[in-house]
Amino acid sequence: MKIKALKFTKKTAIAIILAFSVLLAGVVLAVSKTPAEDVGTTEGRVAYLSALGWEVDPATELSEVIILPRVFDGVMLTYNRMQQAQGFDLSLYAGRECTRYIYKVINYPNSDDTVLAQLFICGNRVVGGDIHSTALDGFM
Template sequence: MTAKVPKRKLTWGVAAAALLCCCAIALNFGHAVREVSASGLPSPKGVKSAQDRIDYLSAYGWQVSEEPIATQELLIPEEMDASYDEYLALQAQQGFDLKKYAGKRVKRYTYEVLNYPTGEKGVQANLLIRKNTVVGGEVLSPQLDGFLHGLAMP
C-alpha cells in the first residue's frame, strides 16, 4: 500500500527537514568554535579594569594580588638597539609585537604572583597595556639571580 502525498506538501516537508538539519549543524559548529576559543589563550583586547587584568593573568593560571604593586606609564622607544632583542623575542613568542608600539605610551601594571610553582616569594607579573589591549607581559623574579619568562605557567 502506498500513500499519495501531494508534491507541494512533500516539497515543504523536505524544505523543513533541510532547515532543521542546517540549524542543527550551525548550532553544533558554534559550540565547537566556543570550545576552541575557551581552550586557547585569553583575548588581549577589552582589558579595561583591574578585574579584567586579574582575569587575564588568571587565564594563564596565575593567582595575583588584588591590587597592582606598581603602575607606571612607559614610553616604548622609537629606536630599539640590540639590548632590546631578547625582550622583543620573548614578547614575540607570546604573539606580542612591541615594535608596532614604538614611540607610543603604554601602562605597565605589576602584580605580585601568589602561586609560583617553585613556591618562590616576591615573583611579579607585568602587563603592558595600551588602549585597553594587552601589548606585552612577562613573569619575573626581581632578585639578583632572578628570572624572566613569558606569561605562560612554566
C-alpha cells in the same frame, strides 16, 4: 551510467592549497588568541592573568605610564624577541604611550622569591608582558 573524472590542473591545485592555508591560518589564530578580558580595569587584568593560570594579588598593583622606545636595540631588542616568541610584538607600538601594570604572583610553584607579573597595555589591549623573579639571579 556516466562517470565524470575530476582533472587537477596546476591552477586548481594552487587554489586548493591557498584555501586550505587560509582555513588553517584562521584556526591557528582563533586557537592562539589571548583571553578576551577587558584589561581596562584591575578586575579585567586580574581575570586576564587568571585565564593564563596566574593568581595575582590585586592589592599589589603598581602602574606606570611609559613610552616605548622608537628604536629597539640592546636589551629592548632582546626583550622584544622574547615577546615575539610568546605572540606579542612591542615594535608594533614603538614610540607609543602604554601603561605598565605589575602584580605580585601568588601561585608561582617552587619559589621563595618574589615573583611578579608585568603587563603592557596600549589602549585597551595587552601588547606584551612577562612573569619574572625579583631575585638577583632570578628568571624572566
